[in-house]
Amino acid sequence: MRRIRDLEPPLPPRVLGVDDWAWRKGSHYGTILCDLERGRRVDLLPDRTAETLAAWLKNHPSVEIVVRDRAGAYAEGARQGAPQAIQVADRWHLLRNGSDALRGVLDHHHRHLDEAAQIAAASLTDEPAANDNTLDAASTLDAASGQDTGLPVTKAEQRSLDVQRRRDARFEEAVRLREQGMTIRGIARALGVGRKTVRRWLRAGHAPTWRHADRSILDPFRDYLEMRWAAGYRNGTGLWREIRERGFSGQSGIVRQWATRQRRQDPPAGLMRPAKPPKPPTPRKAVRLLMSEPDKLSEDDRRFVTTLLELSPPIVRAVDLARAFSTMIKNGLADQLDAWIAAAETGGFNGFARSLRQDRDAVHAALTLPWSTGPVEGQINRLKVIKRSMYGRAGFDLLRHRVLAVA
Numbered sequence: 001m002r003r004i005r006d007l008e009p010p011l012p013p014r015v016l017g018v019d020d021w022a023w024r025k026g027s028h029y030g031t032i033l034c035d036l037e038r039g040r041r042v043d044l045l046p047d048r049t050a051e052t053l054a055a056w057l058k059n060h061p062s063v064e065i066v067v068r069d070r071a072g073a074y075a076e077g078a079r080q081g082a083p084q085a086i087q088v089a090d091r092w093h094l095l096r097n098g099s100d101a102l103r104g105v106l107d108h109h110h111r112h113l114d115e116a117a118q119i120a121a122a123s124l125t126d127e128p129a130a131n132d133n134t135l136d137a138a139s140t141l142d143a144a145s146g147q148d149t150g151l152p153v154t155k156a157e158q159r160s161l162d163v164q165r166r167r168d169a170r171f172e173e174a175v176r177l178r179e180q181g182m183t184i185r186g187i188a189r190a191l192g193v194g195r196k197t198v199r200r201w202l203r204a205g206h207a208p209t210w211r212h213a214d215r216s217i218l219d220p221f222r223d224y225l226e227m228r229w230a231a232g233y234r235n236g237t238g239l240w241r242e243i244r245e246r247g248f249s250g251q252s253g254i255v256r257q258w259a260t261r262q263r264r265q266d267p268p269a270g271l272m273r274p275a276k277p278p279k280p281p282t283p284r285k286a287v288r289l290l291m292s293e294p295d296k297l298s299e300d301d302r303r304f305v306t307t308l309l310e311l312s313p314p315i316v317r318a319v320d321l322a323r324a325f326s327t328m329i330k331n332g333l334a335d336q337l338d339a340w341i342a343a344a345e346t347g348g349f350n351g352f353a354r355s356l357r358q359d360r361d362a363v364h365a366a367l368t369l370p371w372s373t374g375p376v377e378g379q380i381n382r383l384k385v386i387k388r389s390m391y392g393r394a395g396f397d398l399l400r401h402r403v404l405a406v407a
Helices: 050-058 072-081 091-108 108-128 154-181 184-191 193-204 219-230 236-244 252-265 281-290 300-309 312-331 334-345 350-358 360-368 374-389 396-405
Strands: 017-025 028-035 040-045 067-069 086-089
Touching: 017 219, 017 300, 017 334, 017 374, 028 050, 028 374, 040 050, 040 108, 040 374, 050 072, 067 072, 072 086, 086 091, 091 108, 091 281, 091 312, 154 184, 154 193, 154 300, 184 193, 184 236, 219 236, 219 252, 219 281, 219 374, 236 252, 236 350, 281 300, 281 312, 300 312, 312 334, 312 360, 350 360
Parallel strands: 017 067, 067 086
Antiparallel strands: 017 028, 028 040
16 A cells, blocks of 8 residues: 555646657657656646746746756746746857857858868878888788788788787797797697697797698789780789689689789779879867877877867867866856856857856856756656557547656
C-alpha cells in the first residue's frame, strides 16, 4: 500500500525549467515544464507560444524563477505570465550562441579561410624530409633491390613492410641475447619462435626477407609488357589478356599491380591531373579549431589556425571576444558582462551583443544563479521514450497523461 504522503498533491513549483520538445521535428513542437528543485515533470503544453506559457504561469503564481533557453517566445511568455519571477538564461545555450556569432564572422571572411588553407598546405610541402635514412610511410621498397623508390605504398605493401620491420626487430633481439650468452632454446622461448628459426637466422646473419623478384612468373613477359607500355597501351587487364594468350598462367591482379607501379613511375602526360587546391574547413569546424587549446590540435590544424590569425585581424578580434565570452560564462564572471557587451558591439558581434543587451537581466542571472535547463533535457529524453512507445498513434492528451503519470 502506498504511503499517505505519496497520495498528497505535489507542492507547487518555485523554480520552473522551460524547454521545447518535438512532436514532429521541424513541424510541430510542444513545451515541457519541470520543477528543478524536485527534479520532476510538472506539465506539458501543446505548443511553444508565449501566450500558452503566459496562461499557464498566471494559473501557477508560486513560480519565482523561470529557467529557459534564449527563445524570445519563452522570455515574452514569462514576462506576461509571471512578471515577478526572475528569468535565468541557460548557460549552455549562451555558449552555443557565442559559437554561432563567431561562425557568422567567419561566414563573412570565407576568403581568408581559403587563403589560410592554401598557405598552410604550401608551407607543409616546403618542409624538408625529417630523415633520409628512415623509411617513410609514403614510400615503398623495390621488390628486387630493396631500395627506397619514393613512391606511395599500397595497403598490401605497407602490411608487408610492417611485418618485415617486426621480423628485423626480432632478429636484432636474438643477436643481442646470443651475445649475452643465452642458449638457442632460451632465445626461442623469449622470442616465441622455433629453435630452428633462431638457428637459421643467426647462421644467415639477417632475418629472411622473402623477396623473390628473380623468380616472378611475370619475368618471361616483361619485355612484351614494357614494349606495349612504351607504345602507349596502359590498361592492366587488357595487358593481362594479351600475355595470357602467350602462355601467362597468373591472375590479372599481378599484371594490374605491375601496371600501377609503372604508372606511378612514369605517369602519362595526358592522364596527369592537376593537384586539387586544399579544401578549407567549414566555418563550423573552423570555430571548433579556433576555440580549442592549441596543444589539443593536430600539427596541420595548428598550422591552419596560426596562418588564419596572422592573415585576418577581424577574425583575431572575433576570436578574442568569443574566448573571453566563454571564460565569462564558464566562470560566472557577472561583473564583466556589461564591458563585454560594449566591446562586442564594436568588435563584429553587433547582433549578438544587441540580443544580450535586450536579455541582460536573464544573462546576468545565469552568471550568478546555479540553475540551468540541463535537468529539463533529461526529462525530454524520457518524454521521447514514452512518445515512441506509442508509435505516434496517440494524441497530445494521452501523451500528457502518460508523461505526468510516471512523474
